[in-house]
Amino acid sequence: MSRRRRSIMSEDLKYExxxxxGFYDTVQKEGWGxxxxxxxxxMVKRAIQLAEQAASKSPQQ
Numbered sequence: 001m002s003r004r005r006r007s008i009m010s011e012d013l014k015y016e017x018x019x020x021x022g023f024y025d026t027v028q029k030e031g032w033g034x035x036x037x038x039x040x041x042x043m044v045k046r047a048i049q050l051a052e053q054a055a056s057k058s059p060q061q
Contacts, residue, residue: 009047017043 007014014032018024023039 013047014043017046021046 009017015024015027018027018035021039021042023035026034
């Protein structure tokens with residue numbers, strides 16, 4: 001039984017990361033399923049870096 005997972009990243013963030021990492025054209029032409037596993041991993045790694053940067057800039061409570 002296959003269940004579809006909800007994405008944690010927004011679509012806008014995914015497209016922004018794809019542009020930054022250089023595989024946006026592939027996504028546009030062939031969809032997310034056509035990207036390499038390495039590209040997907042790099043996208044997740046970059047998203048984590050951005051989240052860590054944002055967390056370090058926010059005021060501590």
